[in-house]
Amino acid sequence: MAETLQVPDHLTVANADFSRALAWIDGGVVPLAEARIPVRDLGLMYADMTYDVVHSWRGGFFRLDDHLDRFLASCAGLRLDPGMTRDALRRRLAELLRRSGLPDALVYFACTRGLAVPGTRDPARSRNAFFATVTPLVLRGQPEEMRRGLHATLPRDVARIPAESVNPVWKNSHWGDFIRATFAAKDSGHDVPVLLAADGAVAEAPGFNVVALVDGALVSPDRGVLEGISCRTMFEIARDLGIPARYGRLMPEELARAEEAFLTATSCGLFPVTRIDGRPVGAGVPGPVTTRLLNTYYARKNAGWHITPATSIPPPEETP
Structure with a gap:
């Protein structure tokens, strides 16, 4: 009997309590609706910033240290300074999650360039700014959409x-x-675009890594994309289940003939893709490998795999 896709039906917009959403900004915690950044912040004006998003599951962070690794590497690469040590970041994010009371949440944290110093465009002279928010965890695509699968297009x-x-x-x-590609996809009756790199290889989708099952093995692009933590998670699970998985060059014609395909993201783990440019992927429904990966993902999280309870992280140290 075929395995049924286990979708967390409680993670819907209707069930989300956004009254608990909070932000940490300018040294204090405020309701999310009251959080503000200056309109002249270079992060807003020029996208001169970096960010990351970690989710909590039943009161614990999933792969928190991996997200902190990526955030701090992004800060170093973009020459941004969040003004806190790694340990201070862990404490601040955990305190924000605890104060929200949300067991399943998305915790977004960012470092922006900050305000420009009048009379200069030297980015090194700006004082960088850090902020974080916590909101209810809502599936990237609602439960019925996950069961149907996304309809993708390659613009x-x-x-x-x-x-x-x-x-x-x-x-x-x-x-x-x-x-731009999302508008084009929606205009043509599709759910999501999968962008190609300049050399014609498959790259990524908005906020998603792309994974295809081709000739019995999973493959995801190895260059020109974000190094997704959710994609890494699915590949770890695949390895344990004996499913070949690798990073490599993925061409559109390979994606078009894939037996299965899915996208990976923090908010959902993975999201099945069942049609590409109007043609069904495999049988046109979430396939057995996709289903097994997602079901194993939730079973392992429920058992505490890669979970760091927020209560296990000490509160922030008081600054003098």
């Missing part, structure tokens, strides 16, 4: 920003290509 007139211009390994908010 040929919008290429992914070249890595030589904006390094995608440093998580950034340069989403002009993603937004």
